[in-house]
Amino acid sequence: MLRWVITLLVLANAGFYAWTHGHLSALGFAPSEQREPERLQAQIQPETMHLLNAPEPQKPASEPAAEPPAPATTPAEAARAAPAGPTAPTTPPAPAVPTEPLLPPTSCWYAKGFTTAQIEPLEKRLLDLALPKGSWRIQEVRSGGRWVVYMGRYNDELMDKKKEELKELKVEFRTLNDPPLGPGLALGTFSTEAAAEQGLSNVARKGVRSARVAKDREETVTHTLRLSEITAEEREAVLRLGPEFLAGKSLQPCG
Template sequence: MLRLAVLILLLANAGYYAWSQGLLRTWGLAPATQSEPERLERQLNPDALKLLSAQSPQPAEADEPEPAEAAASAPATPPTPSSTQCLQAGSFDERQAAALRQAAATLPSGSWTLDAVVVPGRWMVYMGRFADAEAVDKKRTELRALGIAYDRPGAALEPGLSLGRFSSEERAQVALRDLARQGVRTARVVVERAEAKAYTLRLPAVDAQLRTQLDALQGALAGKPLAACN
């Protein structure tokens, strides 16, 4: 039985080899031919095929809108508002503010304001006025000997000496008493600057049109430039 099985296996292998190599083609036994002529016969409309290179233009897709249609369907862009800038100038005293109000009256209503702030007064412990510069130098020598600091009082109180500036008259009087205990006899308290109002011109939204009208303010600005708001 074993010999018979081996013989049958050998015959089967030999038959498969002869079939796969086309040796049995004359009896109609052979695998299907895959050579080039048979493939060409199975092609459908080969003359309709075209080769496209990478540079060849691609056909437009049917659902892509034309440029005119795309422009028409795009939402309208809202106009950009004109830019504005806040400008200010100051400070101005009462007289200057009055002239500025008159000049600014030619500008559009609501385009400007004059903002007032109270400038507090200031007091000084003062020595003077002296007869001349020689008298001032003599007094400086005496103060240095007492160890007391001094300063120039400003043009309105020359020739003289300042022994201190204070934000209230009460503080200045206290300082004067302390100086008297140190040997200062001829000093007194004076008002260096009285309490007053100061004004700032403010234009919160200057656009291109308003900027062309600001020349009307130049004569009333007292040489103070318009600058960006703080």
Template sequence: APAGPASSAPASAPATSGAASSPATAAAPAEPPACLQAGVFDARQADALRQAAAVLPEGSWTLEPTPITGRWMVYMGRFPDEEAVAKKRAELRALKIPYDRPGAALEPGLSLGRFSTEEAAQRGMALLANQGVRTARVVQERADAPGFMLRLPAVNDALRTRLDTTLQPALAGKTLRPCA
């Protein structure tokens, strides 16, 4: 009796799995296309991406305009030298006020906070004034600028293999991720 069920099960199993695996096997290598995106890139980075992506199939990618919003900072500086910066850091530590470097364009100086609008920066400066900060001011760290989002709406296996060698160097350290 054990040989009968065992022999009938394998006989029906290959027929069933063979019929089921043929369509599955045909679909497995061709994964459905995925939408991928990366960004935001500034105008210079977008130019590099356009050049790199030019070898990809027509219509397989787009650079969509996405503005880069400005940024405002509560700033102390420019100080005459590093000694003056060190003195101001000590004063801020005594007041328990956090700070960081403002970036090369505003050195030597100190950033007491970054904000997405001038109004928010003004409010931040008012709060700092209540804590004893008297010489800070609001500066625009970065102006509004055009930005771009790279979008690859239908990445299939064949295109995916080309992306690593074609686009990776031009992505400026950003990664491709699923579209939102």
């Protein structure tokens, strides 16, 4: 049964092929030809179709009128018309800081031992030099009087004898060679007369009988010139005053 069905299908396909290709035209079984105008008329024309409730098409904007060509520019005009490129930000210069002028180096010098009679004319001459204020000053130095428990004056023979006696009494002493007290012996040195009187009492209790209180040095007043901040040029100006005003004193560096 299946074989007959397949055979019929093959025969049907062969007959359809022969019919469509015009092999059966002699038997009056030619297929009908469809001409191009008729086919085109039968086609649906999509451009004639309209959608219901469709929005109206927008009218195309009118094309802008063509601009006239720009006139040719010279290179110089193009350079002037070209926008300037961005410039780097410039940092304003820092304000100038005033600097103090360099001062010459200074040093410290002094001379001491001036008496009142010597220092007064020297001070006047220093004022005439117009040295900077505060660069020099004059200091007064007071040395108080000095007292000793004294024995003397002795010749050499008597000096040796008194020394032996003091050693036996275990009393300390020192030899005075310079006048007005020398040659003699000092059994103690004191800054006040009252202290010297007390020292005399102490040695008297030890057996000393010939001692007394004597003034070894009078109270003195001297002056010191101190040039604390002077330049080398100012120091030379002071030295040019000479021994007449410096009284033979030399300037020494401050220690």
